[in-house]
Amino acid sequence: MLxxxxxxxxxxxxxxxxxxAVGLTLVYGLLRILHVAHAGLYTLGGYFGVLVYNSSxxxxxxxxxxxxxxxxxxxxxYRLCYEAILDQPPFVPxxxxxxxxxxxxxxxxxxxxSYGVSYTNPPLQQMLPLGGLYLREGExxxxxxxxxxxxxxxxxxxxxxLGLAWRATVTDPQMAExxxxxxxxxxxxxxxxxxxxxxxxxxxxxxLNNLVEPTMGSVPSYKALxxxxxxxxxxxRGTLVAALALGVVESFGTIYLGNVLNRDAIAFVFLILVxxxxxxxxxxxx
Amino acid sequence: MKLKIIIxxxxxxFMFFGIAWADTVxxxxxxxxxxxxxxxxxxxxxxxxxxxNQANANGGINGKQIELVIYDDQAxxxxxxxxxxxxxxxxxxxxxxxxxxxxxxxxxxxVFQAAGIPYISAYAIHPGITRAGKYIFRTSFMGEVQGAAGxxxxxQTMQIKRVVVITLKNDFGKSLAAGFKAxxxxxxxxxxxxxxxxxxxxxxxxxxxxxxxDKPDAIYASGYFFTAGPLVNQLRSGGVTVPVIGxxxxxxxxxxxxxxxxSEGVIITTSLDRDSNSPETRSFITEYEKLTGxxxxxVAASGHTALNVVIAALRIAGTSNPxxxxxxxxxxxxxxATGHISFNTLGEVRKNVQVQIVRNGEWHYHSEIRxxxxxxxPES
Numbered sequence: 001m002l003x004x005x006x007x008x009x010x011x012x013x014x015x016x017x018x019x020x021a022v023g024l025t026l027v028y029g030l031l032r033i034l035h036v037a038h039a040g041l042y043t044l045g046g047y048f049g050v051l052v053y054n055s056s057x058x059x060x061x062x063x064x065x066x067x068x069x070x071x072x073x074x075x076x077x078y079r080l081c082y083e084a085i086l087d088q089p090p091f092v093p094x095x096x097x098x099x100x101x102x103x104x105x106x107x108x109x110x111x112x113x114s115y116g117v118s119y120t121n122p123p124l125q126q127m128l129p130l131g132g133l134y135l136r137e138g139e140x141x142x143x144x145x146x147x148x149x150x151x152x153x154x155x156x157x158x159x160x161x162l163g164l165a166w167r168a169t170v171t172d173p174q175m176a177e178x179x180x181x182x183x184x185x186x187x188x189x190x191x192x193x194x195x196x197x198x199x200x201x202x203x204x205x206x207x208l209n210n211l212v213e214p215t216m217g218s219v220p221s222y223k224a225l226x227x228x229x230x231x232x233x234x235x236x237r238g239t240l241v242a243a244l245a246l247g248v249v250e251s252f253g254t255i256y257l258g259n260v261l262n263r264d265a266i267a268f269v270f271l272i273l274v275x276x277x278x279x280x281x282x283x284x285x286x
Numbered sequence: 287m288k289l290k291i292i293i294x295x296x297x298x299x300f301m302f303f304g305i306a307w308a309d310t311v312x313x314x315x316x317x318x319x320x321x322x323x324x325x326x327x328x329x330x331x332x333x334x335x336x337x338x339n340q341a342n343a344n345g346g347i348n349g350k351q352i353e354l355v356i357y358d359d360q361a362x363x364x365x366x367x368x369x370x371x372x373x374x375x376x377x378x379x380x381x382x383x384x385x386x387x388x389x390x391x392x393x394x395x396x397v398f399q400a401a402g403i404p405y406i407s408a409y410a411i412h413p414g415i416t417r418a419g420k421y422i423f424r425t426s427f428m429g430e431v432q433g434a435a436g437x438x439x440x441x442q443t444m445q446i447k448r449v450v451v452i453t454l455k456n457d458f459g460k461s462l463a464a465g466f467k468a469x470x471x472x473x474x475x476x477x478x479x480x481x482x483x484x485x486x487x488x489x490x491x492x493x494x495x496x497x498x499x500d501k502p503d504a505i506y507a508s509g510y511f512f513t514a515g516p517l518v519n520q521l522r523s524g525g526v527t528v529p530v531i532g533x534x535x536x537x538x539x540x541x542x543x544x545x546x547x548x549s550e551g552v553i554i555t556t557s558l559d560r561d562s563n564s565p566e567t568r569s570f571i572t573e574y575e576k577l578t579g580x581x582x583x584x585v586a587a588s589g590h591t592a593l594n595v596v597i598a599a600l601r602i603a604g605t606s607n608p609x610x611x612x613x614x615x616x617x618x619x620x621x622x623a624t625g626h627i628s629f630n631t632l633g634e635v636r637k638n639v640q641v642q643i644v645r646n647g648e649w650h651y652h653s654e655i656r657x658x659x660x661x662x663x664p665e666s
Binding site for chain 1: 484512516520544
């Protein structure tokens with residue numbers, strides 16, 4: 001039973017990683033940018049969630065603001081920061097992205113205070129044991145939301161014209177454009193979806209921890225990079241599998257290796273081991 | 287005539303400001319104001335500022351105003367070393383205080399010791415800090431001392447014997463755990479398991495699941511309010527109801543905000559007794575809330591205490607001779623917000639450990655540990 005619980009805790013952590021990393025992999029797949037500031041948007045989702053909930057008391061409203069607000073901000077970041085430097089070598093947008101991320105963290109600290117913000121009346125904290133498994137309401141909701149959002153993304157990209165245009169642009173932007181697809185709109189859409197998922201993840205984590213801090217994105221900023229490398233750069237399916245696998249490895253590692261290695265070290269040892277066997281990552285990317 | 291007065295008063299005016307500028311007493315202060323430790327940095331700085339404001343309102347140091355020279359060290363050793371050099375060489379401070387964590391304080395301590403400038407660690411707990419030399423002091427407990435107090439609290443005061451230890455894997459958590467484990471057996475405590483986590487962790491699901499299976503009678507968990515808040519919250523909502531014993535890292539209003547109802551009944555060892563009747567503590571609590579609008583925490587009280595030790599030493603020794611200031615600090619006998627302060631030969635503070643408990647959403651007095659043999663810090 002303990003193993004099953006640890007496994008479930010791992011999937012839970014993994015599904016949060018997945019929500020964050022998918023956006024990163026989408027951006028990389030389309031534009032070859034390592035979008036470190038993505039983690040700053042994740043933090044912003046946490047802030048939107050807690051601030052809207054504390055003032056309105058509506059979980060639905062704060063979820064909508066966190067998801068759509070962050071999605072729109074992701075598009076704005078693309079428009080203002082990346083679009084002008086797309087033709088530069090890849091390290092230029094990477095450095096811009098790192099700078100942006102640091103600036104975002106400090107901006108949150110100045111705007112919302114260094115002590116962090118907590119829910120005055122934290123939602124979804126009750127224990128809800130189902131079939132002998134002890135998870136909080138918030139944790140069940142996390143698993144549910146992840147399945148819905150990522151399932152929706154899969155449906156969108158494989159079953160709709162928009163998704164077709166999207167995938168066509170990833171595969172061959174010039175060919176797609178000659179078939180009448182507007183690549184600029186595809187990029188906006190790409191950033192919107194990726195950022196919205198990160199915003200949702202940020203809000204969820206804010207509820208689970210009952211704490212949103214300026215530096216909340218620091219771990220996801222590099223761990224999500226590890227995950228997309230692990231999954232095979234640019235492969236959405238690979239990213240999902242890698243995120244869940246990493247969550248489970250960390251969950252067991254925390255208990256059985258915790259006195260030797262910390263959580264992050266376990267994650268990176270796992271990354272190195274996988275890359276030694278499969279240098280291209282778990283799945284072939286773009 | 288009028289013009290003449292104005293013109294003739296200009297040099298005097300310059301002299302006045304010139305003297306005023308040269309006549310402040312500078313006290314160096316390195317503190318994390320950005321980055322992951324910025325919350326503690328803000329509290330430490332506010333505590334220090336309050337001490338300076340109070341001293342300046344009472345005539346400063348022999349008529350000179352005190353000026354706090356503040357640098358942001360981001361709790362990082364590589365920032366702290368250049369800051370220490372700058373404070374000594376450019377700002378010319380004759381005494382300095384660390385409002386920062388152990389890593390940066392330890393790095394800066396070596397620089398201050400080499401320059402022969404007295405330096406006080408307000409709340410950084412690594413044992414290596416005061417061992418940098420004779421010019422380095424600490425006004426808070428060493429981790430080991432507080433860990434030993436935790437063992438006494440659990441094994442003797444609370445009479446609990448089966449304990450799980452959850453340790454924050456940095457110098458803070460490690461030295462607390464070392465002190466706790468060294469004394470545990472003496473108080474009949476059996477440590478049935480120990481888990482470690484690192485400072486960015488906020489999700490403790492796997493540890494909670496394992497602790498539930500371990501069925502301990504109490505949990506001794508180190509951490510700061512931003513890790514301990516989520517940890518206690520997740521332990522309680524994960525169905526673990528046994529007492530949680532923490533230490534001064536929890537000691538903040540923020541811990542209660544984060545953990546919410548789960549914080550009720552949590553017991554900690556710390557330096558600040560909020561229910562104390564001592565006039566120093568009472569005035570600190572009221573004045574701090576007036577200055578900042580926030581409730582007091584351990585870090586603010588420690589910043590306040592460290593500055594008051596410096597101010598008292600400057601009043602005795604004068605302001606220019608670092609060696610005299612160092613000797614005055616070593617002789618300190620001061621009632622401060624965190625209790626009576628005096629130092630041993632290593633520069634470690636001797637004081638009682640306060641035990642606080644969360645009742646009705648506020649920190650309150652639980653007990654006080656006065657065992658001076660157990661609490662004696664090492665002399666070398």
